[in-house]
Amino acid sequence: MKVSSKTGFIVVIAVICIGVIGTLATIVNTHPSGSPAETIDWNLTLIGNQGNEKVLTFDELKELSSYEGYGGFFSTVGMKYGPFECKGVSMEDLCMLVGGIEPSDTLWVSAPDGYLMVFTYDQVQGDIITYDPATLREIPHTDLKMILMYEQDGALIPGDDGRPLRIAIVSSNDGFVTEGHYWVKWVNKIEIRTPDR
Numbered sequence: 001m002k003v004s005s006k007t008g009f010i011v012v013i014a015v016i017c018i019g020v021i022g023t024l025a026t027i028v029n030t031h032p033s034g035s036p037a038e039t040i041d042w043n044l045t046l047i048g049n050q051g052n053e054k055v056l057t058f059d060e061l062k063e064l065s066s067y068e069g070y071g072g073f074f075s076t077v078g079m080k081y082g083p084f085e086c087k088g089v090s091m092e093d094l095c096m097l098v099g100g101i102e103p104s105d106t107l108w109v110s111a112p113d114g115y116l117m118v119f120t121y122d123q124v125q126g127d128i129i130t131y132d133p134a135t136l137r138e139i140p141h142t143d144l145k146m147i148l149m150y151e152q153d154g155a156l157i158p159g160d161d162g163r164p165l166r167i168a169i170v171s172s173n174d175g176f177v178t179e180g181h182y183w184v185k186w187v188n189k190i191e192i193r194t195p196d197r
């Protein structure tokens with residue numbers, strides 16, 4: 001029948017239109033995973049060497065002056081990762097927020113999975129051994145900096161790699177790697193400890 005085939009045609013077109021609009025709406029609404037626009041619910045607790053505490057949200061951390069550099073690491077089994085473009089806040093700046101770090105202090109960086117790294121004052125200042133990415137032989141370095149990274153290669157750090165905050169050892173050049181155990185993932189607590197306390 002002529003009328004019903006025309007009606008059928010209109011129904012088919014309508015269904016296609018709804019499908020196309022729906023698909024476009026889904027694409028517009030979905031941020032690519034790791035997009036910096038994503039909201040991150042995360043608190044970082046800083047504890048100064050007097051026991052003073054300061055809690056920063058992920059958003060507050062991103063408001064602080066940032067530091068960018070290249071850094072890569074190798075894991076216990078010798079696998080090499082990076083170098084990445086790392087953006088974050090310098091550890092010295094973070095320490096300053098709770099009164100600074102003294103040469104005799106140590107820095108205790110930990111994560112909810114129970115992982116903990118203790119850094120010396122010198123390590124916080126960037127005195128960390130660097131290795132040739134190809135041979136893993138020790139090489140000299142100049143401008144190393146320890147940062148708390150919140151962006152890796154221009155996006156949020158991937159979940160398994162420490163989202164949203166990870167320690168990174170960076171420099172203005174990308175020709176080196178450092179030991180992976182320094183690169184604490186999922187950092188939520190940084191404590192400055194004085195030996196006398």
Ligand SMILES: Nc1nc2c(c(=O)[nH]1)N[C@H]1C(S)=C(S)[C@@H](COP(=O)(O)O)O[C@H]1N2
Pocket residue numbers: 074075076111112113115160161179180181182183184185186
């Ligand atoms: N929170 C947390 N960070 C961590 C670890 C961990 O177990 N927990 N392992 C460390 C070690 S020993 C290495 S070699 C690297 C491994 O990094 P990857 O898991 O991104 O490969 O992360 C470091 N950071």
Ligand SMILES: [Mo]
Pocket residue numbers: 075076077180181
């Ligand atoms: Mo490791």
